[in-house]
Amino acid sequence: MRKAGALINEYLREGKLSSNRSNPVGQGGNAVVYASDTPGNVMKQLKDRDRGRFGLPDDEPAVIDEANLQAIAAEMGIAPRVAGVETFRGGIGNRIEMEDVRDNFEMPPVSSQWPTGKNAVRVNQQLGQLALKGVRLGDRHAGNVVYNKMTGRPLQLDFGIGDRVSGADQVQALAEATAEGFRAAGIGDVGDIFRATVYDLLEGGQVTEAMDVAKQGFSRLQKIKAPLEGAERYKPNAATTGYAIEDFIPG
Ligand SMILES: Nc1ncnc2c1ncn2[C@@H]1O[C@H](COP(=O)(O)OP(=O)(O)O)[C@@H](O)[C@H]1O
Numbered sequence: 001m002r003k004a005g006a007l008i009n010e011y012l013r014e015g016k017l018s019s020n021r022s023n024p025v026g027q028g029g030n031a032v033v034y035a036s037d038t039p040g041n042v043m044k045q046l047k048d049r050d051r052g053r054f055g056l057p058d059d060e061p062a063v064i065d066e067a068n069l070q071a072i073a074a075e076m077g078i079a080p081r082v083a084g085v086e087t088f089r090g091g092i093g094n095r096i097e098m099e100d101v102r103d104n105f106e107m108p109p110v111s112s113q114w115p116t117g118k119n120a121v122r123v124n125q126q127l128g129q130l131a132l133k134g135v136r137l138g139d140r141h142a143g144n145v146v147y148n149k150m151t152g153r154p155l156q157l158d159f160g161i162g163d164r165v166s167g168a169d170q171v172q173a174l175a176e177a178t179a180e181g182f183r184a185a186g187i188g189d190v191g192d193i194f195r196a197t198v199y200d201l202l203e204g205g206q207v208t209e210a211m212d213v214a215k216q217g218f219s220r221l222q223k224i225k226a227p228l229e230g231a232e233r234y235k236p237n238a239a240t241t242g243y244a245i246e247d248f249i250p251g
């Protein structure tokens with residue numbers, strides 16, 4: 001009898017979820033997002049069969065990777081809290097349950113596909129923080145980032161395109177976020193020199209040194225609050241002998 005009761009409950013729950021799914025909260029290329037049966041949560045359910053990360057027969061479902069990456073960011077306070085993952089036979093209907101963030105976060109009116117200005121500075125600061133934790137997160141188009149209604153602080157959605165990185169890949173992830181952040185801040189020239197410096201070190205196999213420079217650059221980016229309009233600064237270039245990274249990144 002207990003078993004029958006559990007089956008009936010599961011049936012009722014699936015009925016409720018499928019009715020919620022017909023009125024989604026949001027949709028992307030891969031998933032439909034709808035209200036969970038637990039109030040305050042949403043379900044992100046993959047539209048297509050989950051074939052695993054590499055499409056190999058014994059791959060772990062891709063939703064598990066996605067949820068794990070998101071959980072790292074949630075721990076840092078920059079993504080919705082993950083409530084659970086459910087996988088089904090054949091990978092059909094796999095879903096992640098997470099906090100519904102619509103009360104406090106919103107998408108601003110979209111003027112371009114990618115974040116710009118202050119939003120882009122802040123998004124890249126968060127991407128750099130993630131890189132330091134060994135997470136490279138991609139696909140940061142306007143549909144994948146929401147902003148706090150009061151403070152404008154970004155929150156990252158959609159960890160579908162992301163992976164764990166270490167070594168030179170981690171350095172690159174940190175350097176890219178930093179250089180993009182500088183560009184968004186209006187000092188793309190600084191970003192270019194910084195990027196070239198890091199990549200030169202990587203090409204020479206000096207991963208530790210490259211990470212050191214990347215971290216120095218990123219700590220400068222972290223201090224920028226908004227795009228620097230008409231900022232006066234000393235501008236050496238890569239040809240200036242004896243320059244240090246401190247000389248061309250504003251403090
Ligand atoms: N935690 C959430 N709370 C509220 N809305 C969300 C949440 N996660 C996703 N959404 C909405 O659902 C849309 C699609 O989610 P997303 O994770 O980007 O799916 P996809 O992988 O298909 O692009 C988002 O653009 C957003 O509007």
Ligand SMILES: [Mg+2]
Nearest residue numbers: 028143144158
């Ligand atoms: Mg998306």
